[in-house]
Amino acid sequence: MRDAHEGQAAPAPPGAVAPLGTLRRLDTRPRGLTEAEAEERLARHGANEVPAACPPSLPRRLVRSVRDPFTTVLLCLGVVSALVASWGPAVVILVLVGISCALRTSGEHRADRSVAGLRALVAGTATVLRRRAADGRPRPREIPAADLVPGDVIRLGAGDTVPADVLLLRSSGLSVHQAPLTGESAPVAKHPPADASGDGSGDGSGDGAAPGDAADTGRLPARPELCFQGSSVASGSGTAVVVATGADTHLAAVGRGRGPRTSAFDRSMHGVSWILIRFMLLTPPLVLMADAALTGRGVQTLPFAVAVAVSLTPEMLPVVVTTALARGAVRLARESQVIVRRLPALHDLGAMDVLCLDKTGTVTQDRPVVHRAWDAEGNPDADVLRWAALGALWTLQLAELPAPDPLDEALLEAADQPEDGPWAGYDGVAALPFDPARRLGTAVVRHPALAGTHTLVVRGAVDDVLERCALDAQARAAIRARAALHAADGLRLLAVATADRQGRDRPYTPADERGLRFAGLVGLRDALAPGARDALRDLTERGVTVKILTGDHAGTAARAARGLDLPLPGEPAEPGSGPVGGVVTAEQMDALDDAELAAVAARTTVFAQCTPRHKARVVAALRSAGHTTGFLGDGVNDLAALRAADVGLCPREAVAAVRESADVVFAADRFAAVDSSLSEGRHSGGNIAGYLRVTLSSNLGNALAMLAAALLLPFVPMLPAQVLAQNLLFDGAQLAYAFDRQSPAVLRRPTALRPRAILRFLTGFGVLNAAADLSTFGALALTAPDAVTEAGQGAFHAGWFTENLLTQALVMLLLRTGRRAAQGRRMPGPVGTAAALLTAVGIVLPLTPLGPALGMTAALPATYYLLLAVIMVLYGTALAVAMRRWERRH
């Protein structure tokens, strides 16, 4: 069977007229280039690389890291300081920004390099027709998309990414997604210029979108005969000649089109950033006003006001985020063969609380085997299978699909060789390959004995085929009921229908698929993937709700869910009658608006009979209900949902377009990989959350204390050099969070960064921190009255410096999440070590020669240290109690 297909590999020369000029201009033929020509052109035109796909250079990255919002605010504060010639704060800011940018850039660079090797595994390829010699036969061959040259003739099939800008020579049922270029979600029909289609095969529009729609929605020219790099094939197939590659493509000209969607990570970070930026922008004017009102001083307080704002900034946030994510990504790549294509996706994985899966090929093995075929009355009938196989055979041949569909393969394998039976003499006329949006496909065949008659063979999902059959309601209901029984038995079902039509030259379109004669059903078995059930149970236990979104029959889907031990709320309804209990079908979804769907989606586990649009709708509904939603799928029908999700996951065997849109690609066993990705994501998320909590609350505490001190004391409570030293020490210690290993308790739940929760946390714990500082001021005034006078301010600086570092160390240890479970560990871990170092430096530094250099005199009485110890114990107790309450509430 496959031989017959491959024998057809050489395309018949089309009666091309219109593209002829193009072919001549490109100096090529419909049979493609020779290898030698291609090599020469590659040298001339360069590699066909998407400009945005190559990693940015080191200087580019450096520039980009400066554009981060915190860095921008810091730089603005720096400029203000420089304008009023307060060089202290200006230098502090410059040093902080410099260090943070350098660390972040090198971190990103390293992470990129170490995943580059694995990334090659998911690089795009193209099926090209090339000849060894000028008179040789063209052979289809898969090559890296980067090696394409203008003039190459390529084949496109459903699920392929269009690898360059191409002009269609032939097509059948071709529609492409141009979403990455134009943002429009419906597939657009594509076909060669009307008089160029030599093989009589028609074009079908995917979702009924008219050619030319593209013009209204994007900057793409409305040319149905052109497919643009970056779009992907939604249905059908085609043969096309490459007209532009690399930097000459439309994609390169318009840039990446719409940027990537905002993910959960972006939303969280955006929320947190804006809370802080508001704080930082409000601080200097507030300090100035308060100071002016209370002490009558003027702009000379500005440097101090700026210092307060600077001390609020979590300047290491970008570094901690990048390092935590990059380390996780590198570990995943090395240990679990998981490729994280977008670093923030790792955080989203950690925060993910709903994972949607497609069924076929994801939780099943996707090696369907034909079980049985039945005629319209429900009697076993091998002819139905043969009709289905005949349709599959001619679809494969006429549509020149780069790879056959597993379902079609199963049909061909199971059917008797059609050459032997009454099917022997059939010849293909046209094909509309399977389209997941219509959920059926058609082959048109003819038999010499029936001159002038074309037979349409339609295969597809039961409901969609029945809809197009000439049947009365009763017969239809009877077939539906039988199908439901078979589906409940776990079979995948294919309905087959035929129709005889007057032969014609006009192309066939989906509009011809009506008034059909129902032939029967084919049932196929597709076993559940080994390990799927255990993996899904683990996911559920770890706080991720699993949902299945499938194009399959409701009964088949429900049976699979049961086999996977997934709950089907609302069960049971009697099999074979009406809707299947616990399963929501596309039809039911269509009756719901988005808000209603969000409510239904929350309590439903299985969604059946989905078209690609339905899958995407469910994902969007779940996201709108506040869930961080992942989608794991592998087929063309999953592409839209994958893009709609916060994090798109796919196995390496997924179709090219899916692989290229996914955030995370699993190169090895996908279930083991989901598990380790989840752990790494939660690790990274937990580390980032820990850093944010500790840094923000202690920064706020410090800022409040500085403000109070400035109003109470006759001198500047913290000199710029001290602000710098303290910030550098804090930052250095807090980098430990990027390397922290979270306790198992953290890994048991999704780690979401909720800006509101963080705001509540930071105000509560910030005030507590400020209270500790104020108590210290009290202790200083009590034990060393000199320290609070202008002359003795060196002692105040030293006393506060020590206290600040000690509280910081305490906070680092006590405010991590899952702290209680982590206590059992013997090794101190990076955070413990950093806290110990911070304590040591806090006590010792003012006593060394560096102390006076920073304006600190360590002439404090022992009673101060005694009181400080008491304050620390009280503060530590208060922190522990507050943290326990907070953890219990969240």
Ligand SMILES: Nc1ncnc2c1ncn2[C@@H]1O[C@H](COP(=O)(O)OP(=O)(O)OP(=O)(O)O)[C@@H](O)[C@H]1O
């Ligand atoms: N190649 C094909 N030819 C004809 N009909 C098909 C083909 N592939 C699938 N179908 C029919 O269309 C239905 C929907 O298929 P679709 O590919 O959208 O989803 P699926 O593969 O069944 O499930 P999932 O969404 O879980 O991957 C199938 O249940 C089947 O009846």
Ligand SMILES: [Mg+2]
């Ligand atoms: Mg699938």
